[in-house]
Amino acid sequence: MAGTEQDLVPTVRAGYDFEGPALELGRLLVDAETLTDVPVRIPLAMLNRHGLVAGATGTGKTKTLQLMAEQLSAAGVPVFAADVKGDLSGLATAGERSDRVVERAASVGQDWTGRAFPVELLAIGGLGTGVPLRVTISAFGPVLLSKVLGLNDTQESSLGLVFHYADEAGLPLLDLADLRAVVAHLLSEEGRAELKTLGGLSTATAGVILRELVALEDLGAEAFFGEPELDTADLLRTTDDGRGVVSLVELAQLQDRPAVFSTFLLWLLADLFHDLPEVGDVDRPRLVFFFDEAHLLFRDASKAFLEQVAQTVRLIRSKGVGVFFVTQSPTDVPDEVLAQLGSRVQHQLRAHTPNDARALKATVSTYPHSAYDDLGRVVTGLGIGEAVVTVMDERGAPTPVAWTRLRAPESLMAPTDPAAQAALVAASPLQERYGAAVDRDSARERLAARPRGGRAQGRAGPAGPAGPGAGGAGAEADPPAHRPAQHPGRAGPGARRRGVEGLPRRRAHRGPGDRPRDVPHRPALAPGQADQRRESSTKSASACTPRRSSRSSISRARAWEWRRRRATRWARICSSLWSMVVAGSSVVGSMTASSTGGTGWHQRGGATSRAG
Numbered sequence: 001m002a003g004t005e006q007d008l009v010p011t012v013r014a015g016y017d018f019e020g021p022a023l024e025l026g027r028l029l030v031d032a033e034t035l036t037d038v039p040v041r042i043p044l045a046m047l048n049r050h051g052l053v054a055g056a057t058g059t060g061k062t063k064t065l066q067l068m069a070e071q072l073s074a075a076g077v078p079v080f081a082a083d084v085k086g087d088l089s090g091l092a093t094a095g096e097r098s099d100r101v102v103e104r105a106a107s108v109g110q111d112w113t114g115r116a117f118p119v120e121l122l123a124i125g126g127l128g129t130g131v132p133l134r135v136t137i138s139a140f141g142p143v144l145l146s147k148v149l150g151l152n153d154t155q156e157s158s159l160g161l162v163f164h165y166a167d168e169a170g171l172p173l174l175d176l177a178d179l180r181a182v183v184a185h186l187l188s189e190e191g192r193a194e195l196k197t198l199g200g201l202s203t204a205t206a207g208v209i210l211r212e213l214v215a216l217e218d219l220g221a222e223a224f225f226g227e228p229e230l231d232t233a234d235l236l237r238t239t240d241d242g243r244g245v246v247s248l249v250e251l252a253q254l255q256d257r258p259a260v261f262s263t264f265l266l267w268l269l270a271d272l273f274h275d276l277p278e279v280g281d282v283d284r285p286r287l288v289f290f291f292d293e294a295h296l297l298f299r300d301a302s303k304a305f306l307e308q309v310a311q312t313v314r315l316i317r318s319k320g321v322g323v324f325f326v327t328q329s330p331t332d333v334p335d336e337v338l339a340q341l342g343s344r345v346q347h348q349l350r351a352h353t354p355n356d357a358r359a360l361k362a363t364v365s366t367y368p369h370s371a372y373d374d375l376g377r378v379v380t381g382l383g384i385g386e387a388v389v390t391v392m393d394e395r396g397a398p399t400p401v402a403w404t405r406l407r408a409p410e411s412l413m414a415p416t417d418p419a420a421q422a423a424l425v426a427a428s429p430l431q432e433r434y435g436a437a438v439d440r441d442s443a444r445e446r447l448a449a450r451p452r453g454g455r456a457q458g459r460a461g462p463a464g465p466a467g468p469g470a471g472g473a474g475a476e477a478d479p480p481a482h483r484p485a486q487h488p489g490r491a492g493p494g495a496r497r498r499g500v501e502g503l504p505r506r507r508a509h510r511g512p513g514d515r516p517r518d519v520p521h522r523p524a525l526a527p528g529q530a531d532q533r534r535e536s537s538t539k540s541a542s543a544c545t546p547r548r549s550s551r552s553s554i555s556r557a558r559a560w561e562w563r564r565r566r567a568t569r570w571a572r573i574c575s576s577l578w579s580m581v582v583a584g585s586s587v588v589g590s591m592t593a594s595s596t597g598g599t600g601w602h603q604r605g606g607a608t609s610r611a612g
Contacts, residue, residue: 019394020044032381042068043392058384077287090414118245131435175442230434269313291325
């Protein structure tokens, strides 16, 4: 490297020399073999400027997260982290001493001692080992729920309409069953009428929402939505000796459902933003939030969802909360979010494919000016437990890029024994408050308690004597004289009698020329009309009434008149066309004669004469 030790070491030493408390990350590496005594650190006051921990699988991201969580807890800062693989539960157990760990710690100037830290184990909906975490559907909101259900923008807006209706109608949405009940109600006759004032909900969109809700229930998400809802203040606790509690959400059983747990973590962050007061710039953050497997959060995300993430990250800084996204590549995080991250710990990136090469180039281009000749080669050549680091100093300026060998965690770098985890959960003060689910009166029960709407006025009732307001045959034995007798399927003007399951009832004809049995006969004909009808019946076997014969004659006369007019019109058109052809031939002949000097037609003084 052209960037020699004499040039790099003084720059990095001055860049990471902070006056206030800081997290110790490790020591500066000049190259793969040259380790210096220059410490690389992150100021504690700058952690609410957020950060990024990135790197390929197996490069040490989880150990970096564990190292930072230990030092934050020791400094009295509560920590919240998602334990995707279960490894972070080792924070509750002291690390095991070994020659390899001692040698590694000594190389970076670390006085290593195995220690355990205060840990609270949580589990989404009780799926796993931990105190159950639940949230109501209303608190979760339509935007986040659309992300979980995989809805498009149109379906997302329709889901928002359902939430708005439930809020206006006083129907609490606590769990998935409540939401399904409201959607089903809006598709019913009564609900459709109520929804007209809000814009309507298409049957196809409602069907998609219902199907996705059922699929989400099949994945076990019904245990996640409900009460009692988590109070985010329980994540800001410290122990009696002043250490911050590390809250770990176990996600080992939700690895195949990334949209569920990633969206839950975002809800938790948004709820913190809503509940916490403004504190501005503080000496140490009130909470540091590690967003593990962040690439799952932003996959196939809608525009509204990304805007909500960016806004939450941008504004939650003033609440004293720091957010660190842990992912495989910086390009997994949208630009709007990536621009808000002040600290970066970049583990090894691999460039085995063209896409990887482009991602590496984009990553390197976002770093400040580096004393290393080829930062891309440095990033691809990092060893396990090494990272390229740049953070915000106490003035808010970026520090020099430092190739760093990281310290070793002092807690167990493996999952805690399952029996010890179960004992932690049983002894937790949160178990009594959140352990048992509560099913109180909500939208499902209130819709079921509503009186069933009777048949609308004008609908047919059951067979038998008709009561007041009933439709159908027998509703009026003797219709009033001011209107004719109606079809028995019609109980009033414009009304339709419905058959089984609300389908329109068909007329049951027995054969050609037959009338339904329940259709009343025509009134008797006058004597003159009867004679005329008998005379007409002798002309055709399919006898028609005199009224129909009259109509047929008029129709035939109109048809003949239309044909005559059409023939006349075509004759006029043909005559006009022939005149145009003759006129065109005259013009052509005149043009030919004038050009050749031969005989032709000439115009002279308004009269036409033959020349030649």
